[in-house]
Amino acid sequence: MLKQSLQQKLLQKLSPQQIQVIKLLELPTLQLEERIKKELEENPVLDEGNTEEDYRDDNQAEESPDSDKDKEEFSLEDYIDDDDTPSYKLSAQNYSKDDKHEDIPFSGGTTFHEQLISQLGLRILAPEKAALAEYLIGNIDEDGYLRRDIDNIVDDLAFSTGINTSFEELVEILHVIQDFDPAGIGARDLQECLLLQIKRKGSHNPDVKNAHIILKKYFDEFTRKHYDKIQKRLNLEDEDFKCAVDEILKLNPKPGGAFVNPMSKPSPTIIPDFILEEQDGELNLSLNSRNVPDLHISRSYSEMLQDYSNNKENQSKEQKDAVMFVKQKLDSAKWFIDAIKQRQNTLLVSMNAIIEFQREYFMEGDERKLRPMILKDIAEITGLDISTISRVSNSKYIQTHFGIFSLKYFFSEGMQTDSGEEVSTREIKNILQECVDNEDKRKPLTDDKLAAILKEKSYVIARRTVAKYREQLNIPVARLRKEL
Template sequence: MLKQSLQHKLLQKLSPLQIQVIKLLEIPTAQLEQRIKEELEVNPVLEYSKDSQNNSDDNYEDNNDAPAENEVEKDELSIDDYIREDDIPTYKLQSHNYSKDDKYEDIPFSTGTTFHEHLVAQLGLRIMTEHERMIAEYMIGNIDEDGYLRREVDEIIDDLAFSQNIEVDEKEALDILEVIHDFDPAGVGARDLQECLLLQIVKKDRSNPAIESAYNILKNHFEEFTRKHYDKILKRLHMEDAELKDAIDEILKLNPKPGSAYSNPMTKTVQHIIPDFMLEVEDGQLQLSLNSRNLPELRVSHTYSEMLTDYQANKKNQSKEQKEAVMFVKQKLDSAKWFIDAIRQRQNTLMTVMEAILDYQKEYFVEGDETRLRPMILKDIADVTQLDISTISRVSNSKYIQTHFGIFPLKYFFSEGLQTDSGEEVSTREIKKILEECIAAEDKRKPLTDDRLAQILKEKSYNIARRTVAKYREQLNIPVARLRKEL
């Protein structure tokens, strides 16, 4: 039986302009210029402004009307929005642009020999058959950037047989791996941390008692070493505290990630953080600006505007193909105006959010004292700016600010809050700072347990449970007390 019913649904449909703004908000300054170049490539109506220095923000404000949501019938095109005196003036925001270019450099780019090429090159120094060389190159290809061979030898043997049609037995494979183990950097090709450290220690002078003891610990007491059960090592090796300390000092000199030791400056592309905001102190006042130095200024092409003007004058005599061409141009004009306006809205929204954060955390930004950070969540800034929480999230994600005391991600300034016994609200970051200071000052022979840290915080009026202390400690990447123990 069929049944009909009426339902009312409230649906929010985003306009093309809103979609553009949302996407652009997520892009940091370092990627925005590339995004603009991509738009220029796909939209012939959009072009760089040649006389942008003569345009003002006020001109843009007068002419930035976005195209209407409703489509106009093909034969009744309204082109008033497209043939203004100077097309669409630029979206630049002179009051927020940052002009001190000499302080900030572009991302440098370098090329050179890779880590794996460095390993393959060392094969040329060994006497090997072509068959052995092919096996060795395949093994090197399975070594990760840390320098480890993460796959089992029997899996590599199977791969060589099936994909390369190369037959190899386990002994031959292990013999070739042993050759790779002798390569630079020391420890390369290891299958686990223990083997990696042993490959390094055996290349040292084992006539040194400390190095020989280090080898013995790594070879026969590795689990006790990783768990810092030093008392067991002392008992089993009949060592004195000083001897164990010397041996451990030798182990700590080894590199657990030998791949990172290949530090030729030409091996990697150097990346720099490009801040989205600049904060400076001028005459005791905080001055915030956007880093817009590489942001090209855009406008709508005169050529396409003139095409629409000609159509308006002669639209009765236009062929079907000409009308279709004009409709294509109109769509591209719409897209160009939306993109230009989206850039402007992006810049305005970024400044609105950052100014709200700056005002909310003013005491912190004056000196950079971490203990001055107030508890602040996304909703706090959303309430101040009257923007949606999702917008605040997009702005704070992947964005950085350069201050007079360092460069920080915007996420750094957000933290939850707790109340002290006196009812004062403090940031969890302040509590983490105290935890870091307590652990840094602890006696490493008897590190502070989470229970003891919770007790110390309680004495300072921070009533926090042990499990919360453990959570904050883990967020700070600080190991448990047992693993912080030193001799």
């Protein structure tokens, strides 16, 4: 039986402008600069710089008859003359002569794989075997491992290149590659990698010999740090066993990382989004807008649109289409400028709320003064949505008089001591880290013992909570922290 009914629903739909604000809010300063640059290239109506200066420049251009020769600008006729507007006309005037890229020679350096290929050239191999060796080298990852299954490589060679080979032949060639530098290259797993390195040290040294036996026969026990079991089976004295383990710890688990590519890019520098300065007991916050230009609507396009709008009766279809095009670009430029302003305002409001909430900390830089603070706290102070505060704090940094910090650093949960005092979980994590740093590595502290220590300091925390904090600090369990 069919039945019709009316139902009311309250749905919230975001406008394109709101979506644009949200996307801009997520961007850190460096990416915002790139986003603005892209918008300037794509929208000829959008301009940068001081509006008054631009206006004076325009007037001077009108007074000087030769000025048009030096400066070529868009006009509305550019869009009217041709039905099909070439794409270059939308961005051609958004670069200067200095932006032209020339072919400048540079030192290419040598990549990790090229270094292995160069060593291959020093070996006397039949052409077909050299080709197979080069294919294997191409499958070695940046850590120096051949993690692909050799049977799969045999199949790939048959299907993609028509070369027929066998598992045994590829293993034979792999052994040649494993003799290359640095030691450990071409291993199929960690155990093989360490064994390749320990073999290079020879077997004359008894410590190296014992290390080889441990890696060969007791690798699983070694990775689980079951040292007592291994030592008992090998019947070694404490000092001899320690020396053998020290030999293993000297090995490199990622031999590919030993080769430094001169062309590899350095880690990106952190550019703070906020700058906080302390002067005479006052905190002054500002946005880092060093490379973010002032944006405005191009005066010439606004005046053009006004002129054409006053002459609607005499316009052809092409002229009307051009007017519509410019109007759309004008609207887009206005939305973008408003979105940038809204972003800056939201960032300042949110960061000021964080500073006020954590005022004691920002005055002194003492981590112990950090109060428990969650996204909801700042959302309630600012009246903004929690998701907005989350976007503000994500990938943003602030420069203070005592260092540069991620905004996420200031957020932490809270708990109460047995005396009812509220403390940040960061304080508890610091105590855990300190306990682990100062523990006897021959008898590391278990989670139960750590919980007991915290209890003595008035922090009553369950063992499972201690385990959670320990994992968040990337501290392994006691057994894996054991040393000789």
